[in-house]
Amino acid sequence: MNELLLTVLTLSVLGALLAVILYFVAQKFRVEEDPRIDDVEKMLPGANCGGCGFAGCRAMAEALVTRDNISSLNCPVAGGEVMGSIAGFLGKSAPQQSPKVATMRCGGTCAKRPKINHYDGALSCAVVNTFYVGESGCAFGCIGYGDCIAACKFDALKLNPETGLVEVDVDKCTACGACVKACPKALIELRKKWPKNRAIYVACRSKNRGAVVMKVCKAGYIGCGKCAKVCQFDAITVESSLAYIDSEKCKLCRKCVNECPTGAIKLEGMEPLPKEPKVAAPKPEVKVETAKNE
Amino acid sequence: MRTFPIGGIHPHDNKEWSKDQAIERLELPDKVAIPMIQHIGAPSTPVVKKGDKVLTGQLIGQSVGFVSANIHSSVSGTVVDVDGYANGQGQRRLMVVIKREGDEWVESIDRSPELKRECTLSSEEIIAKIKDAGIVGLGGAQFPTHVKLTIPDGQKAEVLVINGVECEPYLTSDYRNMLERAEEILTGVEILMRAVKVERAVIGVENNKPDAVAHLREVAQKNNYKNIEILPLKVRYPQGGEKQLIAAATGRQVPPPPALPISVGAVVCNVSTTIAVYEAVQKNKPLIERVVTITGKDLKSTHNYLARFGTPVSRLFELAGLPEGDVKLLNGGPMMGRAIVDITAPLIKGCSGITVLSGKEAARGKELSCIKCGKCVEACPMGLEPYLLSKLGKLQKWDMAEEHYATDCIECGCCSYTCPSYLPLLDYIRIAKQTVMTNIRARAAANKK
Structure with missing residues (x-):
């Protein structure tokens, strides 16, 4: 019974210790990223087709969030409506492109x-x-x-x-x-x-x-x-x-x-x-x- | 007996169908269509217009730039059109169409049959004459000969290799030339040796043509042609490839591109090209005709014709008599030839023969999966990995294809021939090669800016 207890204890202590280390490492090396990128990515269709000219939807979302002027960006899959709502969400002017x-x-x-x-x-x-x-x-x-x-x-x-x-x-x-x-x-x-x-x-x-x-x-x-x-x-x-x-x-x-x-x-x-x-x-x-x- | 060191295959040579047919002069066509591109490089610019009268041997297409070739009228008559017409592959190319009236030659051309052996011209003068005559490699690649003979600064030619291999199955035009025009070939070789300033020449001939070897040797000995060695080679396809022939004849290995044969001191020329060189330099005759084989098992008759360029290929089929049913018509032999889809297309400089296969002979097997047997790797004379390059071509991985030397491929077709799963390996390698070449050229152009 003793061995069992010892094993459980050792693993729990080890786990807690590593968690603390991981927490501090995560704090130290945290990548600052605009949380809106995730939101915009969710609004995009997620087809990753490359029709917008970017490598995928994530790259497109980044460009939409970081660029000031987004009138040249267009997701052909989503269409004007979704692009409009994304622009509204970001507080930028919506690109007007017909389907x-x-x-x-x-x-x-x-x-x-x-x-x-x-x-x-x-x-x-x-x-x-x-x-x-x-x-x-x-x-x-x-x-x-x-x-x-x-x-x-x-x-x-x-x-x-x-x-x-x-x-x-x-x-x-x-x-x-x-x-x-x-x-x-x-x-x-x-x-x-x-x-x-x-x-x-x-x-x-x-x-x-x-x-x-x-x-x-x-x-x-x-x-x-x-x-x-x-x-x-x-x-x-x-x-x-x-x-x-x-x-x-x-x-x-x-x-x-x-x-x-x-x-x-x-x-x-x-x-x-x-x-x-x-x-x-x-x-x-x-x-x-x-x-x-x- | 010597041959090239790696790869290669040995298909049945099928030369028996046309090898005994002596060269016949084909009657002059009533109308010729002469394409302004019959060479590797920039298309020539037409210098005649509709309604102009032209003589046989008159310049009608001016070369553009260094890698390009002049085009001459092959008949005398009136230019009736300068426009796009279909070539053998059905693609429209700029052609000069001439309606024949008689056969009047340009005066400066010496049409006497006597052999004129003495040549006192300098290297530059010879190359200039070859350039004016619009000579290109008649083995099939159509590379302008004057470019090959111009040795770049800092390099030196050591040996001239003459290609009398004719490794392509079925074709016999080079063979007939070697038998019937040996003296002209040997004089041409002497002129080429002067042009590239070498002391030694080797004529490589495959051993399935022992009579050509014996005849060339006899003529060379009787007429005292010195320093020209006639070397029989072991039969192996694609021995007629430039790099394979250099390896077989001299034992030297040409490094991968951008190295050229000259980097191992070799210059290669085809036997038929050698005759054209002789005629251009000694008789002022531009390249307006060549020997064309028309052959195939099922034809009513086979021939080796001396035909003017621009003759519609349909004329050859009329004379040879096409068999009933489906046929595959090839511009060239079965290994490297290109299928002809438009028989109104004209005969061009690079057409060494026309092979007719029956539909059954020509059909490819049903495509199966690659079984990784490695036969294509063993057969590749360039030491490439065809199964891999083909896959990369199919998946459009151009960068990787470049890393695996797609540009080295000589498109000989050994890989597709040997594949037990009937995969169209070469088809995909060819697009990979073309795309990689385009990418390399685009990069070079971007770097220049």
Whole structure:
């Protein structure tokens, strides 16, 4: 019985002694840290995706607390609301950034852009890109081996086996930008997120002349420039026979969609305009249309 | 018999399909498309425009900078377009398209068939002529020859190594050249020896071509070509790699990059390049044609053609007769060749042959897991660890790939060939190598600033 008591006593004394030592060491070497960092980190989504440009949510929280001007910082996953509440908590001005969504800008489905050869190497878009143009013959189109899918931490990208193209699940996408970096063809862009998954974008990145594009893909942008002429908001620019729609300037009037002869301008989440629009004044008509849809 | 010290494999050489076909001159094409990049380095600038009349051998692309090469018209006629066209990989490159009208040559080119052996030019003059003629390595790497021959200050060439190895299976263009144009090769070697100021040259030939060795030896002895040794080498792939050939022929080991062969006193040149050098220096003929093998088990006929650059490769397939069903068309041999996806693409300087494999022959096995057998390490002629580099490439760990000498890889494909799990090792190593090279160049540029 004596040995048992002795053991318990020794361990208790040792424990108490070490606790005292640890207490003083902790006091002596305490790292002064703003307690708000922990609070802000808790408010952030904790995805550690790196979409903000920092290594993780902790680093972002530190930057939010320590920097005076936080208008350049934005967590794409949390969105404007959470950023606003964090800014309110810290007593700083809230960064105003509209939510974005990843958009895959290639419309070359298996039917419109048939495969002309069979690839037998490593199944990675980056590898295919080092070898040659890809199975379809279009040097700009989606390769379809899913480097972006592997990069996505939110399960927001999927390969549609019917079209052979990668599709974005708008509800799951957080606009962290990982897929943008992963795509060797630079097909994915973060564009303004409209309500009800609405979007208008040019689903083609080919800088080739129209005749060359048409040879390999029936859904390609051929550089006719009709869309730019019809746009009233200066949102469309055509450069080296490729149009680009600025999602910040676009008002979703859908006129360009009807003009496009190949259907390269994609419309999502909305009905297209009737084929023959009335000869009324265009501007008010646009407003009426948007009002109806909302 | 000598060979390189580490790694290597021995695939069936498959040369029997085309080795007995004498070199035939391919009929002139009606239209040629000549790419402005047919070499390693900066693309050349076109100096002709739409509507211009050009002669055979006329300069149409001016080299830009030191590591670049001139491009000459391979036919005479009218320039009909200067624009982007698809190359063999389907990528669009700037090309000059010429519609042929007759075959009129630039006057200064000596077209007589007589051998002109005497050469009294200085080293600098020879190199300048080679540069003007736009000669690049015809073994496949397309590295500008004048850059190789320009010895950096403080270094000295001791031996010239001529590459007659042709270790790539199927191809026979160098072999036919050695049999049919031995004297031109040997004269070219003499000129190159003058250019790099060496007293000794070694022509390495693999032992599966004993008739080429015997023929070269006979010609060398009969015509008194001194100090040129014809050295048979044990058959082993990739003996035609620059560093492997130096090790096999001289026993010297080139250190890892940035060291070049010249740091062990060696300069290497391909036999076909040697003929081009002879023609450029003695006959003022720029590089406008080469010998191309078209070969494959299932072809109706195989050939070794002397073809002008810019000829569409589809013409070769028409003449050889493609088999029915799926085929794999390769620009080069099965080990290092690149698949051709667009047969309207033109023939270029680096194309030593076109190999046609049936779909069944070409298919890769189903990819399994790495079983850590170490076969790839054993096969790597550069002493690298392919399984590791491939993994690093897949995981995009570029810094680690650099530490493990990804830039040393010569892309010979021994690792993928030998892998029992059919892993596409080289595919991933190649991206690692490319990315590491880009990173190194970016760092160097940043340091300069």
